[in-house]
Amino acid sequence: MTLTLTVWPKWRIWTQDADRFFNEDRFDQICAASGIKKTVLNSASLLPIAKQIYGKKPPEKAIWTWFVAPGARNTKRHSGIQYCPTCLKTDVRPYFRLPWRFAWHTGCQVHGHALLDRCHICNAPVEYHRLQAEDVLITVCATCKSDLRAATVRSCLPDALKFQLMADDVLRNGVGPFQGSTMSITPWFELSNYFVSLIRVAQRGENEPLSEFLRLTGVQLPVSIPMQPGNHLEILQTHDRERLLAALFPMMSASKIQFDEALQKSNITKQGLAGHGLVSPAWIRTTSASLPSALREKSTRSTARLNGPRPRYQVKRMMARLQRKLDMAQR
Ligand SMILES: [Zn+2]
Ligand SMILES: [Zn+2]
Structure with missing residues (x-):
């Protein structure tokens, strides 16, 4: 903090996510002070990768999809640096390392x-x-x-690591494999993100055809991952993300035949694949168009919900939110 205040006397960089470096003009001061070239520093920030994933400039204030969010409050963090x-x-x-900030990275x-x-x-x-x-060393716990280097280690889940390597390849090659053909970077990451959301919906245990569909594509639903609104891969702890991404890998590597069979056998509806209040990617909208609709059934269920008690997953979400606030307040 002392160092950064010397470089930027009027900018409290640590109250934000320092690695995002949204405003490239801010490079000037540190380039002058360090003698490091702007292009070199730029490639050490998250912005170029975020631009690749978003296909445009990412939002200035909101959490960036696919990047671990440190949850900065003043200079304190909720989590975030792996x-x-x-x-x-x-x-x-x-x-x-820069890739330790990528939400698809859960292993070395x-x-x-x-x-x-x-x-x-x-x-x-x-x-x-x-x-x-x-403190001398950056590896010391603040x-x-x-010393963080003394922590005991365990192996990463193989499928989580496979997904990680797959996603790294997508960024490197500019295209991602899916069902025997290829997709460009942005839709590939959108689809992966959407499938994680479906896994999260199925975890609530309220949609049998969806769970069955996921099972048939090879997904093993992970249990006891904290409930958050949306999938919020970015704010989950590494070990929870690791289990979600391990569950996702079979879906991203399933063949078209296996996928179509799973759609058919599970009796999943249009709303089961492209509903749940999620924004569905183009691929999902096209695929779900040929599935049977469940609209009538859905409307009766939602009226019942208005009168009855809140569903279990909503209560769990509220509890998780409260727990996060309490954790921050105690630190
Ligand atoms: Zn390592
Ligand atoms: Zn410590």
Whole structure:
């Protein structure tokens, strides 16, 4: 914080997501101070990747889809910075990798370990901007001063790592594989994101045909992932995201034949595939057009809901929101 205040006396960079660097004009000061070229610094920010995924400039204020959100409140974080202890251990000068901010990254490609996003001793999120010069190393926990490199490691779920490599390839190649053909970057990530949302809807356990459809495409529904509005991959902790992405991988790699069979056998409706209050990508809208409609059934159900008690998933969501607020208040 001392360093950044010297570079930008009037900008409190750590009250925002410092890696996003939305305003490229701000590079000027740090380029002058460090002698690093603007293009080099630009490639160390999340903005170029976000532009690729969005297909345009991402929103200035909102959470960026597919990027882990630090949930910044003043200079405190809710979570957000992931790391591989073994990578940090083998670094001559430890540093936090840019891909550790990608929400599709839950493992380390080099070591095969699951990434961590909290201190193994005190469970605080990584907040290196709160370190003092006396702490010397960036791998020290800002809250309890333990060394993050000493954390025990475990293997990442294989399917989560496979999805991660697949998504990395999509960005590298400019196209993503889907059902034997290809899609450009933006629709590929939109579709993956949509499928995660469907998995989240099915987790509520209220839509039998949807659960059956997912099962037939190879998805094993993960249990006990905190309920949030939407899929909110970006604010989930790494281990929860890892299980969701492991569940997603079979869907993204299923063949067209398997997919069409699953649609047919599960009796999923148009609304079951393209409803749930979600914005459906073009591919979903086209595919769902040929499915039977369940509109009449849906309208009776929603009136019943207005009069009856709130569904379990809504209560769980409210509880999760409250828990997050309490956690922040205590820190
Ligand atoms: Zn590693
Ligand atoms: Zn700690």
